Amino acid sequence: MASVTIYDVAAQAGVSIKTVSRAMNGERNVSAATQERVRAAAQALGYSPSLSARSLAGARSFVIAVFTDARLTADHWRDGGGEDLARLQLGAGDQCRRTGHHLLVEPVGHGPAQARAEVKALLGALKPAGVILAAPVSDDPAVLDVLDKSETPYVRLAAGAPDGGGLRMATRDREAARAMTERLLALGHRRIGFVVGEPRLGASRARLEGFLEAMAAQDLTPPDAFIQHGDGGFRSGAEAAKLMLAEIERPTAIFASSDEMAAGCMAAAADRGFAAPSDISIAGFGDGAAARVCRPQLTTVRLPLAAMAAEAARRLIGGEVVAGRGGEVPQDLFAAFELVERASIGPRRR
Amino acid sequence: MASVTIYDVAAQAGVSIKTVSRAMNGERNVSAATQERVRAAAQALGYSPSLSARSLAGARSFVIAVFTDARLTADHWRDGGGEDLARLQLGAGDQCRRTGHHLLVEPVGHGPAQARAEVKALLGALKPAGVILAAPVSDDPAVLDVLDKSETPYVRLAAGAPDGGGLRMATRDREAARAMTERLLALGHRRIGFVVGEPRLGASRARLEGFLEAMAAQDLTPPDAFIQHGDGGFRSGAEAAKLMLAEIERPTAIFASSDEMAAGCMAAAADRGFAAPSDISIAGFGDGAAARVCRPQLTTVRLPLAAMAAEAARRLIGGEVVAGRGGEVPQDLFAAFELVERASIGPRRR
């Protein structure tokens, strides 16, 4: 099956290659009859235009690149937990497929110099139609700088810092964490512990802030022991909870910055004989698999990551994102969050 | 930052573009001095050859495509559980990066007609250097047929059926399941339940066979109620266990075809007041996140998926896989498995 080219189709349909090109691209100025003839010929021959040729000849390319943090991605892909990236792939990939684009996930290494070099190389080799930056790469100044200079349109997903070029699509992590904390407060909890997430993620800080904000609004200041730092994983959550539960005045609720950590908290609590939600309330963040695997299932925060990624891809492909350090007006888009209440939280036991 | 081409580098280095091409590709017949000059120029200009141009002009392309089952992939990416694919991406992606290749994950739809069309289109558009088929696509005759005719080298990962073109890299699921079952038998268990996995996966059948084989070797025939069918997920495992535990003669051990299902079994057992491993032994398969999140952690089977995928990519890139329905000798490669014993299984309680 030697590769079939535009010439084969043109011959088969009895038209010039340019007409085939037009027909395939759905351009105007092609009569319906010709259109149909070309379509039929292409169909019969099993023709699909070479991406390489198309992007070489034309102005645009057909790949959307996703830059992720190499270390984080490797950890997740090896040990599980990379649900954010999975959802990103789902949403963006779907959108790409609709328009004949392809999604390429490229982990980017650490350190400004390495990141610069890698991104530059990737951009040069791929000449992507657009780039989606997953956190924490979406906050990497070196990457942003290279991207700006290359004039490649890009979307920063879940970026912490508001400044920088490109379109920023963020989740309202602070607000979400505040809302969840308020829910816990409404249930009567006062001694609430918080487990901070992966330190490299800006969202981790935002969630902590939201938590503290809600607490402060009630004139509550959690003791140091009630703020533990984890890495997003189950084990770190378990350790954090263990420390908190060792306090004389133990927390009646724990809010973890990720579902895996919340699951760890629940396990650690169970080890100490505390059951959720009767003895302790536990809330997570992310609405991942861990939230549904827990017994009881976790009350958590759902973020529309797939939809955001799809929207990012859509805009990139549609040319709606201005390249380079665009207009003065910061382009920021915020996604709604949703509190998913399940059985892991309940009123404070009296 | 206008895109820098081979001409720019040639001018900067004071050589012809052909020499640059040679130097960049590490061909012979380039003096060390010239080599160095070109390298320096390329470095200074931040040049990286356009993939499109390279694959259009040259014989080879620089993308390795992974075809996955669209439905399964979407489910996993949305709800978690796609650890196999994640490890595949990790291993193959890593290997690709070493040689300037790129890994493209493309979900392929259902039904022979649709699969044919999609694969044909993908092959035509991408002209990939090689294709990695993830299960269950690795057993799809329509896909194999298109691939064979296209003369694209491909590797079938975890394929169930031994026939078909391409190189087959398989795990010894039957043997692994048998080994795990034997372990359970050695611990004194006789009433062992089994939860079958996702029906579309050939491995699910192989694992069931291995289980039955080991049982039969001891003249044991599990009652129908002890063979439950799940879908690989937590919930289905919980339901399966619930049914088994409702039997008058309940099983003393349950072996589930996936870690998620095993976790579900454990949760269901706990609901009934049975703790592992004292009241019931529970084993999983896959060594995924669920295995480490469980309390106690799961005894499970580890498969070197990332390494297999890396090897697949390496061979594809290295041109070691013969395209089309190759020689008469079936090309089969088997990966070792490993029993990972953790705390979820123990001697049968007397």
Added chain:
DNA sequence: GTGAAAGCGCTAACAG
């Protein structure tokens, strides 16, 4: 060891 020419499969101007 190096270079000049040709062309990969397609799109982008222009013509008609």
Added chain:
DNA sequence: CTGTTAGCGCTTTCAC
């Protein structure tokens, strides 16, 4: 509405 002529940036002949 359709066809012709040039390239896109590279690798591949084949010369030198």
